[in-house]
Each structure stands twice: as C-alpha cells, then as structure tokens.
Amino acid sequence: METNAAGRTRVLVEMGMMIALAFVLGQIKLYQAPFGGSISLEMIPILAVAFRRGAKVGAATGLLYGMVNLFVDGMRYIVHPVQLLLDYPVPFMLVGLAGLARQRPVWGTVGAGMLRWCSHVVSGVVFFGAYAPEGMSPLVYSLVYNSAYMLPEIAISALVIWYLAVRTDVLPGRRVP
Amino acid sequence: MFSGLSFGQYLPLGSVVHRLDPRTKLVLVLAGMSAVFLARGWVSLVVAGAAVMGLALASRVGMRSYLRGIRSLWLLVALTALLQMFLVPGTRLWSLGALAVTREGVAMAAFMVARLVLVFVLAQLLTFTTSPVALVDGSERLLAPLRRLGLPAHEMAMVMTIALRFIPVLFEEADKIVKAQVSRGASFQAGGVRSRLQALSSILVPLFVRAFQRSDELALAMEVRCYQGGEGRTRMNRLCLQADDYVFLAAAAAVLVVVGVLTRT
Numbered sequence: 389m390e391t392n393a394a395g396r397t398r399v400l401v402e403m404g405m406m407i408a409l410a411f412v413l414g415q416i417k418l419y420q421a422p423f424g425g426s427i428s429l430e431m432i433p434i435l436a437v438a439f440r441r442g443a444k445v446g447a448a449t450g451l452l453y454g455m456v457n458l459f460v461d462g463m464r465y466i467v468h469p470v471q472l473l474l475d476y477p478v479p480f481m482l483v484g485l486a487g488l489a490r491q492r493p494v495w496g497t498v499g500a501g502m503l504r505w506c507s508h509v510v511s512g513v514v515f516f517g518a519y520a521p522e523g524m525s526p527l528v529y530s531l532v533y534n535s536a537y538m539l540p541e542i543a544i545s546a547l548v549i550w551y552l553a554v555r556t557d558v559l560p561g562r563r564v565p
Numbered sequence: 566m567f568s569g570l571s572f573g574q575y576l577p578l579g580s581v582v583h584r585l586d587p588r589t590k591l592v593l594v595l596a597g598m599s600a601v602f603l604a605r606g607w608v609s610l611v612v613a614g615a616a617v618m619g620l621a622l623a624s625r626v627g628m629r630s631y632l633r634g635i636r637s638l639w640l641l642v643a644l645t646a647l648l649q650m651f652l653v654p655g656t657r658l659w660s661l662g663a664l665a666v667t668r669e670g671v672a673m674a675a676f677m678v679a680r681l682v683l684v685f686v687l688a689q690l691l692t693f694t695t696s697p698v699a700l701v702d703g704s705e706r707l708l709a710p711l712r713r714l715g716l717p718a719h720e721m722a723m724v725m726t727i728a729l730r731f732i733p734v735l736f737e738e739a740d741k742i743v744k745a746q747v748s749r750g751a752s753f754q755a756g757g758v759r760s761r762l763q764a765l766s767s768i769l770v771p772l773f774v775r776a777f778q779r780s781d782e783l784a785l786a787m788e789v790r791c792y793q794g795g796e797g798r799t800r801m802n803r804l805c806l807q808a809d810d811y812v813f814l815a816a817a818a819a820v821l822v823v824v825g826v827l828t829r830t
Contacts, residue, residue, distance in 0.1 A: 393793050398784040400720055404727025405735075405780035409772065411728070412735045418761060422640050429765065436773070452721060455704070456728050459697040460573045464637045466688035467681055469598050518602075519645045519677050521652040521670075544762060551766060558773050 399441060406433035407453045411460070418544070425508065425537045431483050431545045435497055436552070438487035439559045446484030454480040468518050474511035479504040493559055497549045501542030508534040574634075574692040581809060582624035583694045587703025589810040590695050593620065596817040597687045600824045601680055609827035610679060616820040617683050617690075626693045634689050635682075642678055649674035701725045706804055719795025731779070738775055742768045 414430035434453055438446025454477035466472050482503035489496030512530025520526065553559045577583070582590070597620070600613035621631075635642075655669030691700070705722035712718050743753060746767050753764045 394784075394788050396720075396794065397787050397792055398781075400724055401727060401780045401784040401787065402777070404724045405731055405776050405783070407724065407728035408731035408735050409776045411732050412739055412772075413769075415736075416739075416765070429769065432769070433773075433776075448721075449724075452724050452728070456697070456725050459692065459700045459725075460729070460732070463574070463688040463692040464634045464685075467638070467641065467684055469595075469602070472688075519681060520648050521673070547762075548766070548769065552770075552773070556770055556773070558770075558777075 399445060402441070403437060403445065403449045403452065406437045406449060407456055409433040410453050411456060414457070419537060419540070421533070421537045425534065427537050427541045427544065429545065429548060431480075431497075431501065431504075431541070432548055432552070434480060434483050435486050435493070435500065435545065435549055436558055438484045438500070439490050439493050439496065439549075441487065442490070443485050443487030446487035447481045448484065450480035450482065450484035451477045454478070468515055470514045471511045474507050474514065479507035482507055490560070493553045494546050494550050497546045498542060501538065501545060505534060505538040505542070508538060573697055574689070575696045576626055576630065576693050577696075578625050578694075580623060580625040580694070582620060582690070584807075584809065585694075585813060586804055586806050586810045587695050587699040588707050588804065589806065589813055590691055591700070591703050591707060593813060593817050594687050594691045596821055598684055600821050601683045601687070603821075603824050603828055604680075605828045607676070609824045610676065610683075612820065612827065613824050614679060614683050616816070617687055621686055621690055624690055624694050626690070630693060631686060631689055635685060638681070638685060642681055645677050645681060646674040649677055697729050698726065701729065702802075702804060717795075719798070723795075727783070734779075735772070735776060739768060739772055742771050742775075 410430045410433040413432060414426075414428050417426040417428050419427040430453075434446065434450045437449045457480075458472070458476045465475065483500045485503060486493075486496040486500035489499060509527070509530045512534055513526045516526030516529065549559070585593075597613070597617050600616065601610070604610040604613050650666050650670040650673075651664050653667055653670035653673045655667035657665045658668050658671065659666045695703075701722050705718050708716060708718040708721070746764075747753070751764050751767055753761060753768075755761075756764075
C-alpha cells in the first residue's frame with residue numbers, strides 16, 4: 389500500500405467503491421444454486437483491485453467484501469460458525485490473492501477462483517461433519533455441489549477479465565493472458 | 566431488472582434488542598452460537614434454545630420474517646433430517662426396502678434440525694435488529710484492541726462504510742445504464758447464459774468507469790478535508806454501553822456457564 393496519506397486515502401476509497409460494485413454485481417445472478425452459491429460477476433471488482441494494487445490490498449478488499457456481504461445479506465445462509473468464515477470472508481480474501489499474478493490476469497483469475505472454490509468445498513465438509521450422520525462422504529458431495537456454480541463462475545470471470553484487460557483501461561498492463 | 570431488490574434485512578422496530586449496542590449484539594450472537602454448538606444433550610440444547618428464543622421474542626421481529634428467510638434453507642433442513650433418520654443405526658421404527666427409519670435416527674434428526682434452526686435464528690436476528698452501518702461500527706470497536714498488533718481496524722471500518730454508502734448509489738447507476746442500453750435495443754432478460762453475458766458487458770464497462778470516477782472524486786474530497794486516517798478522529802455517534810447491555814451480557818454469560826456445566830455432567 390502506498391505510504392503517504394493521500395495515496396492511502398485513494399486506495400481505501402477505491403477498495404470501498406469496488407466492494408460496493410462487487411455487491412451490486414453479486415445481485416445480478418446468472419444462476420442461483422439451492423443451498424446458497426450462485427453464478428455472478430461479483431469477483432470481477434475484487435480481481436480488478438488485486439491487479440491494480442497488488443495481492444495485499446486485493447486480499448484485504450476480498451476479506452472486507454465478505455464481511456459487508458455477511459452484514460447486509462449473508463446471514464440467511466449461516467448454519468455453523470466455521471462455515472460462516474469459510475463461506476464469506478475467507479474465500480473472497482483468497483480471490484484477492486490474484487494480485488500475485490499481476491502480469492497474467494487470466495491465469496491469476498483462474499488460480500484465485502480455484503482457491504475460493506477450495507474454501508467453499510472445505511466449508512461444505514464442515515457443514516456435513518456437524519449435521520450429517522457419520523459414514524457419509526462429505527467431500528464428494530461438497531465437491532460436486534460447489535463445482536456446479538464455481539467452475540462456470542471461474543470460467544466466466546476469466547473471460548470478463550480477459551475482455552477488460554484487452555479492451556479497456558480498467559486493469560493495468562496489457563500482457564495477457 | 567432491479568425491481569423488487571431489497572437492500573439489507575434491517576427492520577427498524579425500536580425494541581430493547583434494537584437499542585442494544587452493536588458490540589453487545591455481536592458478542593451475544595457469538596455466545597449464543599457457542600452455546601448451541603456446546604450443547605450435547607437435549608437438556609443443554611433446550612437451555613440454549615430458550616435463551617435464543619427469548620432474545621428473538623424480545624426483538625419483536627415477527628415469526629413471518631424468519632420464515633421468509635428460512636426458505637433459503639428448507640432444502641438443507643429437509644436433507645439433514647432425512648439423512649439422520651435413515652442413516653443412524655438403532656431400533657427400527659419403520660422400513661422401506663433396505664432403508665430403515667430408526668428411533669435413534671429420529672431423535673438425532675430432531676436434535677440436528679433444532680440446532681440448525683437455532684443458529685439460523687441467531688444469525689438472522691443480528692441483521693434484523695442491527696443496521697449494517699452499526700455492525701461495521703461495532704466490529705471496528707471490538708477489533709480496536711488488535712490495532713496494537715498492526716490490524717488497521719479504523720481503515721477496515723472506513724472501507725466498509727464507504728462500500729455500504731455506495732451500494733445504493735451504484736444500484737441506481739446500474740439501473741440508469743441498463744435503461745440507457747435497453748432504449749438502444751439491448752435485452753438483458755432474454756436468452757441463455759451466453760447472450761446474457763454479452764449484454765452484461767455493455768453495462769459492466771460503463772459501471773466500472775463511473776465507479777472509478779466516483780472514487781477519484783470522493784478521495785479528492787476527503788483529501789481536501791485533510792482526512793489522515795484514524796488518528797485523532799472524532800465521531801458523530803459514540804458507542805456507549807448502557808445498563809441494558811450489561812444485563813444482556815450477564816445473561817449470555819450465565820447461559821454459557823449453565824450449558825457448559827450441563828454438557829460436562
């Protein structure tokens with residue numbers, strides 16, 4: 389993060405604005421899965437911050453987006469305290485790590501999306517550990533369920549990031565994928 | 566496209582729970598969830614459940630609001646109950662081919678559903694009785710001691726406050742852009758995922774551009790007003806714990822202790 393106060397303010401405001409945009413885009417759902425989880429473009433603004441400002445700012449933006457989402461809308465999907473963390477703040481924080489691959493936004497998007505997917509899968513395993521009888525295979529179920537919306541969302545996000553990187557000035561640098 | 570979109574779940578009813586300090590409510594919800602998950606038998610779950618339900622009644626939020634929310638979970642509740650009923654071994658009550666419902670299974674199903682519903686009610690209670698801005702304020706104050714460890718609590722709260730303030734603004738912006746594109750013949754509702762995505766790109770780019778413009782304007786406005794971060798800033802609404810807060814916190818501690826003792830014995 390930039391060290392002087394003015395640069396810092398600029399970064400803070402941009403983080404807030406992109407979180408708001410992520411929330412708005414999150415409400416435009418291309419598909420809604422029955423137990424929570426949907427396909428939308430909500431990752432794009434977080435990815436944009438990550439590519440513009442680096443992984444640290446990106447991860448912080450993702451974390452705070454998860455919290456805003458939880459405070460405004462997410463409490464409907466809470467069934468377990470650990471699930472709360474693994475479905476809201478943690479996955480989007482992982483999305484922000486895309487900033488580690490600033491020169492390769494498309495691959496960064498795919499990698500960060502995979503990390504988010506892992507977090508949702510673990511959260512599903514925690515849920516089943518707490519509520520389902522012993523002897524079921526929670527991992528397989530969670531993997532199938534979360535892949536159903538996460539894989540298309542990762543693909544769509546990568547496509548949109550590619551478009552933004554090639555055609556617009558939203559992302560810095562032009563070296564893609 | 567955005568018609569019927571509700572922003573947030575807060576219901577301003579002015580009950581005793583609504584008036585509690587947001588920090589108190591965050592702690593109450595955490596304590597309640599711990600109690601519900603600590604409970605190992607029916608007795609301890611009933612104690613925790615009574616406390617949660619007492620809180621829900623005190624909030625004066627109607628049952629209907631909770632039921633509306635639980636629609637998002639009913640499949641999960643049903644699945645949990647069915648799995649428990651059929652897969653827990655024990656005395657058979659009723660069988661369907663190779664599958665058998667056991668007495669232990671039914672008891673477990675009831676326990677798990679009760680736990681699920683209690684956690685759900687608690688989480689909902691927080692957003693029904695506390696506005697998002699108050700929640701951000703409360704979490705800033707709760708996290709403030711961690712500033713010594715390098716956690717920028719003020720900055721985090723500032724970012725979230727800006728986000729909350731601009732969510733409705735950007736919704737409106739998106740609506741305006743959608744209408745502008747529709748008037749040029751774009752269609753956002755028709756077609757499959759692919760054509761909807763194509764249409765979406767025609768609002769995405771202007772939305773991004775406007776959001777960055779707004780953020781530049783806001784940052785400039787803050788700079789000219791000498792915003793320097795958290796040091797020495799005063800606030801319009803200062804949080805201050807009242808007698809009610811202490812009463813509720815003491816009650817929560819008591820419930821946790823009772824549930825803890827019941828679970829141990």
